[in-house]
Every structure is written in structure tokens, then in C-alpha cells.
Amino acid sequence: MKLKSISPAHLESVLSKLLTAPEAVGELDTADKFAEFLTAVAQVICDHCGGEIIKEASATSYLVTVGPNDCLPDDGGIWSLLPLSCGPEQLARLATKLLTKPETGGELDTTEKHATFVTDVTQLICDHCGGEIVEEASSTCDCVTVGPNDSLPANGGVWNHVA
Secondary structure (H helix, E strand, C coil), X not given: CCCXXXXXXXXXXXHHHHHHCHXXXXXXXXXXXXXXXXXXXXXXXXXXXXXXXXECCXXXXXXEEEECCCCCCCCCHHHHXXXXXXXXXXXXXXXXXXXXXXXXXXXXXXXXXXXXXHXXXXXXXXXXXXXXXXXXXXXXXXXXXXECCCCCCCCCHHHHHCC
């Protein structure tokens, strides 16, 4: 795999595929890996938008339960769009809104906050599927550059699905 510049729209596509059709990609090939990934996605959203994980996803239940914390806006923020126990499809919809329409919940209200979120989601995918961030998103460029590393499958893995 060569270096790839990943836009928020490309990242949304990769993340949605991982959340809703993990078998199409291959890196999340066990129930435990998939449950761990679901919980990690919810944690990144909590880190940026408030809320805390009350119950992690498991191999027998792909639901993550999120509860309020001091960082959650009074109106529930982005989490007000979902039930507090959410599965892969709900997390995919939420992540899509945050990546492609960051103003939706109000939590990612600056280009810097959005860039940090984009970088953190990319890092999460790299951690679970291989690859490494070569260049982070910034307030002037919301793309992240991803390159190969030892944990990336020979075929480019999930990043092979990015144009």
C-alpha cells in the first residue's frame, strides 16, 4: 500500500463498512474483535462529545450503553439522536454525522476539534486494522495521511477500500 490521503468522507465510508459489514473487510474477523471495536468507536465519540461508556459491547451483545457525565451537554448533545444503548448501525449513523457534518451536535464546533476527531477515528481504525498515521488532520486540512506498517495485511486491508 502506498500513502493514502483520507478525507472525512472516505473515513466515514471505511468506518461505516467496518461497523455494518465487517466481514467484507476481514480485520474484525471474530466476535470479540468486533465488540472491542464497537466499544472503542463509542469511546472516541464520548471523548469528543461527552458521555461515558456504562456497558461495553460483548461477543454476545453488540450494544454499547452510554451514560451522561460532566462533559455531556444538558440537551444530550449528539447522543440525544440515539438510544443510550446503541449497536453498530446507530454508531455508524452517529459517526457519519460527526465526520461529514460536524456541526450536527455542536460538540465539534471548530475546525481544530473536527480535525482532532478525524485523526482520532483514523488512529482507532489503524489500531484495530493496521496502518499508521503519517500526517494528522489540521485546521487547514481535514485529511489524514495513512501509510503501511507491520500490522497492515499485505493486500492493504481496510485502507484498500479507499479510492
